[in-house]
Amino acid sequence: MRPSLLSSLILLPVALTTHLRINVPSTPQLQQPSTLPPSTHATLTTLSHHYSVPLTVSNTFEFRNVTSGSYLLDVHCHTYSFLPLRVDVHEGIKLKEGGAGVEDVSEVMVWGTFRGNEWANKGEAVTVKEVEGKVGVWGFEVKPKGGKEYYIERAGFSPLSLLKNPMILIAGVSMILVFGMPYIMDNMDPEMKAEFEERQKSSPLSGGAQANPLQSFDPAAWLAGAPSTGAKDKKEDKAPVERGVTR
Amino acid sequence: MRLPLTVITLALSLLPSTHAVFADEAYTVDYHHELLGLPLPQTTFFHRPRKDDKATLLYTLSDLGVLGAVHPGTGRVVWRQLLAGESANNGTEKGFLRPVEGESTVVSAIGGRVDSWDAMSGRERWGNVFSGTVKDLEVMETPSGDAKDVLALFEEDGKSVLRLLKGKSGNVKWEYRDEAIDLPLQVSTNVEKLFVTALHGSKGAYNIKVTQVDPVTGKKGSEYTLRSLSEIHGPEDVLLVGANSASPIIAWTDKDFKNLKINVLGRSAAIVTLPLKEADGPITEVEIHAPHLIQSLPHFLVHSYSATANRADVYHVNLASGSVEKEYELPKLPGKGAVSVSSQDANVYFTRLTEDECIVVSSASHGILGRWPMKFTGKDGALIHGASEVVKRTGDAYAVRTAVVTSNDDWLLVRNGAVDWTRSEGLSGAVAAAWADIPESESLAKTLEAEAHINPLSAYIHRVNRHAHDLQYLPAYLQTLPKRLLSSIIGSDAASQTNGVLVRDNFGFNKLVIVATERGRVYGLDAGNQGTILWSTRSSKVFDFPASEKWDVKGIYVDPSKGTATIRGSRGEFVIVHVLTGNVLGTATPGSHPSVRSAVVVDTPSGTRFLPIGLDGNPGEIPSTRAPKDSLVTQGKAGEIKGLKYETSGDIAAPVTLWTFQPGPGEKIINVVSRPTHDPVASIGKVLGDRTVLYKYLNQNVVLVTAVAEESSSVIFYLIDSVSGDVLYSATHEGVDIKQPITSVLTENWFAYSLWSDIAVTSATSAALPASKGYQIVISELFESSIPNDRGPLGPTDNSSSIEPSDEINGEPALPYVITQSFLIPESISHMSVSQTSQGITSRQLICTLAGSNAVVGIPRHILDARRPVGRAPTPAEMEESLVQYHPVIDFDPRMTLTHKREVIGIKDVIATPAILESTSLLFAYGIDIFGTRVAPSAAFDILGKSFNRLSLVATVLALWVGVFILAPMTKRKQINERWAAQ
Incomplete structure (x- = not known):
């Protein structure tokens, strides 16, 4: 084991550099990641470690020389917002199975994380792949959540919105009825007019007092045992109408 | 995923729409000076960002470490990158910026980092960080079509390290370490060789060592030493080390500028001595300008200045023999001048x-x-240095444009002799600012007063005369009348300026801001008119200020009655300027007064005064008429905090230390904040839903002290009574990254602070907050008692004293009842301040500077309420108080951003001042950029904003009028008809 231990010590400085390559892919929210402003940058923070890198031309964030630790990854962008990620970097030297030799592996694991929740409460895991052709370079994707909206439009006054008000609508309809009906009646064919008037008389809505028996109900008289005047009126009224029909 | 969605919707629902920037107010209410800092001669150039396009952009890496590209036609910033970023103290580091010829790339280096940038978009191509500091940066000209490699010379533990970085990735190709302890100076290349020049020797007397390095392998070749012991005392004495030239040279002068000494690198140790001609008196400064392209001819120009004139000589280097010959000279011209070099092939x-x-x-x-x-x-000032671009037009016609820095700290573009644009880059790097009211013209008041005191007849004659005199303004007034009427109907800006004359407006929006910059310049800005620069004064001229040093301003005091501003520096110097004109009314040079730790505005028997406090926290003895009435809190040499009170004995008042506060072992005080000077409180209590009152703990004499303990990575906040020195409240946070910004603010009856914390599960401060990593903001509200309608121990007494809180001897002070709540925030807050209104009726807004997002956000107070119910829905009584359920996360909604789409970089401080309107507070943020806006934390309730449609009001009135006109005859006719019909 001694030579392998020695070689592990030689390999140690190499193992201490983990390189993260975080890619901003093209998504439905963000079709063209190249439109992100040049001030877009990502930060990796943990206790007493803080890395910050700007966005590169190839829409990636390159973190070189990241040491072991559990980091919070934030992407700061002026036009789009991104969800935070938890990035765990474990560097170390693992024995290959069978003890044949030493391999230095730097493992990177990434999950979604939620602000205001326990650090252990991990979200969906993000797939991390070693970048092809590069040793010790780990790549994963960070997707935008949505665009940032800085302004609110002022709710301006429009006559249409006033008209949409149900109170105004009801008032408008009753206005049409009150003012429009006499005109319609005047312009009506005389026969039709007569027919209409008759129908109005027969309908329970028309004629106010006649229509509603309860309206002119006299409770005092009723309690005194007298026959209801309303009912009386109704009877008297009904007679000529019937006569009219039979005639 | 189920949790964050609810989180987001909840956080969004908490935000009322009134706290956003209206789309029609953005860019009109606020103003922004997008600045870069003062361009440096070595790092400013024109470069083609597109290979095939002839258009160029102007690139610079400024003295503040801001890399930027400016459109030379308009003077607008195309993109910016703040390189001297996170830690604020590295602004003094020298930066390097080089174009990569024929590629869309510029390469920068500052501190230990080397970056390659896309010249068009400002995105990074690659970046790499090394230990040590960069001393020089060059682009390696390679014949192959690949991306050109970059040479970076570092100083690591006093040794030179040269690294060749791959042009594609920034990875190290080879590294050359010089084992000798030297002062690395520069790296130069010609086509086939690399030279590392370093200063060798002891401090104050150096020889120049030139080492040849193989460009392919990075192996050391031959080296030789140039004897220059008596002439070179430091790196700044070497005038030029030619880089990327067919024949690079190194040049320096002897002590009294009699001779110029030149060595052609790589030839031999022979030194060519060239005599310098005097131009109207002794030479004071020599500059050398040489091209930076390998294909350019090896010519250079020596520009020498005397106090009154300047002249130039052009020399040629013979490539074959290595000799240097003078070719011609440019005649002597009076005044200062700027020479710049540009090369085309x-x-x-x-x-x-x-x-x-x-x-x-x-x-x-x-x-x-x-x-x-x-x-x-x-007024443009003397020309200091420039960068130029010469374009050959058809035939023998040439066109030239030069970006020049003037002695006024302005950056101008001079195209064929005419000034195209001016950027006031001197405004960047502001270190202090203060609001000032426009001084009122008091002539009318004075005449009225005079008329009241003389006998009635002459007063009457005087008044008639005055009114007759006023008649001459009548035509002008009548002329403006239609315009005024129209503007009041259409509703153009009420606060619009009368041309050129500064007057106060009815709303109190027209105010001045006095800004002092680290370069020793004072500016006056008009906040009512988009923050335009009214005047600028160079106080450094008055002080004889060394250019390498920064002006450490300790405070600005504006005297509203006199209309003057006093600016005090750390070395005892001060300058008094008039706020309207910028005229210097009085100065004191550095050293004429004792050094100052801070300066404070105090209330004295002879009015408010500006009191400087010495380095040891002692303001010293002063005449008793100038002694402050109230007690002072100062910080001593060892960082301890002292409470002082002036005791008068005869004419002299001397400070007496009342108490001293020493933090615990291993703790260091990093910040002390007090309540703002203008901090009115409209209501002394908080009315609860059941109509009981929780009385606020309103004590003017409190300070909030922030102390950090590095070993245990914890932060301790102490709330101290500044009269008695009693600790009223303290809070400890563990697992805090003390390298990250820790900011705090104290106002009314609450204080807030923010920090980065790795919260453990057993966090004592807030049970509501789960264990998590991240930035948090903590708010604490102080009340007199935990019981409503109770005023605690202070209740029954008419008077109370901090020193003797109760009748019993050595009684405990009345401690406030503190409610604390923590919230998690997505990013670090580098500075906090609070909006101010004139009466304090409007709720306060916490103004936070986010250095990471280059933004300033305003957090409404009702979100930051410590009494929000935790873990349950609010009861109807709490709903009446408009309390919403506690949620641990405050997401900085973009609509909370006061700077909206603007990117404001390097903000150090935000100052607030009340307007006359109660609803509105004026804000001014400074640092590298300047930003100003108005905020209305409780919505603009006392002003008709842009939402008020004057036109529709007028239209409605007109429509009613028309209706009346039509209907009136109709009804009249009807009435008449009715009468006739009735009879």
């Missing part, structure tokens, strides 16, 4: 700008290719 052009004319010459012959008179106004 092999041709080298020198552009010389003086106050009278602008000329372009070719390095090969003395014939003037172009000559233009300078259209300059006197």
Whole structure:
């Protein structure tokens, strides 16, 4: 084991550099990641470690020389917002199975994380792949959540919105009825007019007092045992109408 | 995923729409000076961002470490990157910026980082960080079509390290370490060789060591030493080390500028001595301008200044023999001038700008290719240095444009002698600012007063005369009348300026801001008119200020009655300027008064005064009429906090230490904040839903002290009574990254602070907050008692004293009842302040500067309420108080951003002042950029905003009027008809 231990010590400085390559892919929210402003940058923070890198031309964030630790990854962008990620970097030297030799592996694991929740409460895991052709370079994707909206439009006054008000609508309809009906009646064919008037008389809505028996109900008289005047009126009224029909 | 969605919707629902920037108010209410800092001569150049396009952009890496590209036609910033970023103290580091010829790339280096940037978009191509500091940066010219490699010279533990970085990835190709302890100076290349020049020797007397390095392998070749012991005392004595030239040279002068000494690198240790001609008196400064392209001819220009004139000589280096010959000279011209070099392929052009004319010459012959008179106004200042671009038009016509820095700290673009644009880059790097009211003209008040005191007859005659005199303004008034009427109907800006005259407006929006910058310059800005610069004064001229040093301003005091501003520096110097004109009314040079730790505005028997506090926290003895009435809190040399009170004995008042506060072992005090001077409180209690009152703990004499303990990574906040020195409240946070910004603010009856914390599960401060990593903001509200309608121990007494809180001897002070709540925030807050209104009726807004997002956000107070119910829905009584359920996360909604789409970089401080309107507070943020806006934390309730449609009001009135006119005859006719019909 001694030579392998020695070689592990030689390999140690190499193992201490983990390189993260975080890619901003093209998504439905963000079709063209190249439109992100040049001030877009990502930060990796943990206790007493803080890395910050700007966005590169190839829409990636390159973190070189990241040491072991559990980091919070934030992407700061002026036009789009991104969800935070938890990035765990474990560097170390693992024995290959069978003890044949030493391999230095730097493992990177990434999950979604939620602000205001326990650090252990991990979200969906993000797939991390070693970048092809590069040793010790780990790549994963960070997707935008949505665009940032800085302004609110002022709710301006429009006559249409006033008209949409149900109170105004009801008032408008009753206005049409009150003012429009006499005109319609005047312009009506005389026969039709007569027919209409008759129908109005027969309908329970028309004629106010006649229509509603309860309206002119006299409770005092009723309690005194007298026959209801309303009912009386109704009877008297009904007679000529019937006569009219039979005639 | 189920949790965050609810989180987001909840966080969004908490935000009322009134706290956002209205789309129609953005860019009109707020103003922004997008600044870069003062361009440096070595790192400013024109470069083509697109290979095939002839258009160029102007690139600079400024003295503040801001890399930027400016459109030379308009003077607008195309992109910016703040390189001297996170830690604020590295602004003094020298930066390097080089273009990569024929590629869309510029390479920068500052501190230990080397970056390559896309010249068009400003995105990074690659970046790499090394230990040590960069001393020089060059682009390696390679014949192959690949991306050009970059040479970076570092100083690591006093040794030079040269690294060749791959042009594609920034990875190290090879590394060369010099084992000798040297002062690395520069790296130069010609086509086939690399030279590392370093200063060798002891401090104050150096020889120049030139080492040859193989460009392919990075192996050391031959080296030789140039004897210069008596002439070179430091790196700044070496005038030039030519880089990327067919024949690089190193040049320096002897002590009294009699001779120029030159060595052609790589030839031999032979030193060529060239005599320097005097131009009207002894030479004070020598500059050398040489091209930076390998294909350019090896010519250079020596520009020498005397106090009154400047002249230039052009020399040629013979490539074959290595000899240096003088070719021609440019005549002596009075005043200062700027010479800049530009090269196109092999041709080298020198552009010389003086106050009278602008000329372009070719390095090969003395014939003037172009000559233009300078259209300059006197206020532009003397030319300091420039970068130019010469374009050959058809035939023999040339055009030149030069970006020049003037002694006024302005950056101008001079195109063929005419000024195209001016950028006031001197405004960047502001270190202190203060609001000032526009001084009122008191002439009318004075005449009225005079009329009241003389006898009635003469007063009457005087008044008639005055009114007759006023008649001359009548035509002008009548002329403006229709305009005023129209503007009041259409609703154009009420606060619009009467041309050029500064007057107060009815709303109190027209105010001035006095800004002092680290370069020793004072500016006056008009906040009512988009923050335009009214005046600028160079106080450094008065002080004889060394250019390498920064002005450490300790405070600005504006005297509203006199209309003056006093600016005090740390070394005892001060300057008094008039706020309207910028005229310097009085100064004191550095050292004439004792050094100052801070300066404070105090209330004295003879009015408010500006009291400087010495380094040891002692303001010293002063005449008793100037002694402050209240107690002072100062910080001593060892960081301890002292409470002082002035005791008068006769004419002299001396400070007496009342108490001293020493933090615990291993703790260091990093910040002390007090309540703002203007901090009115409209209501002394908080009315609860059941109509009981929780009384606020309102004590003017409290300070909030922030102490950090590095070993245990914890932060301790102490709330101290500044009269008695009692600790009223303290809070400890563990697992705090003390390298991250820790900011705090104290106002009314609450204080807030923010920090980065790795919260453990057993966090004592807030049970509501789960264990998590991240930035948090903590708010604490102080009340007199935990019981409503109870005023605690202070209740029954009419008077109370902090020193003797109760009748019993050595009684405990009345401690406030503190409610604390923590919230998690997505990013770090680098500075906090609070909005101010004139009466304090409007709720306060916490103004936070986010350095990471280059933004300033305003957090409404009702979100940051410590009494929000935790873990349950609010009861109807709490709903009446408009309390919403506690949620641990405050997401910085973009609509909370006061700077909206603007990117404001390097903000150090935000100052607030009340307007006359109660609803509105004026804000001014400064640092590298300048930003100002108005905020209305409880919505603009006392002003008709843009939402008020004057036109529709007028239209409605008109419509009613028309209706009445139509209906009136109708009803009249009807009435008449009715009468007739009735009879």
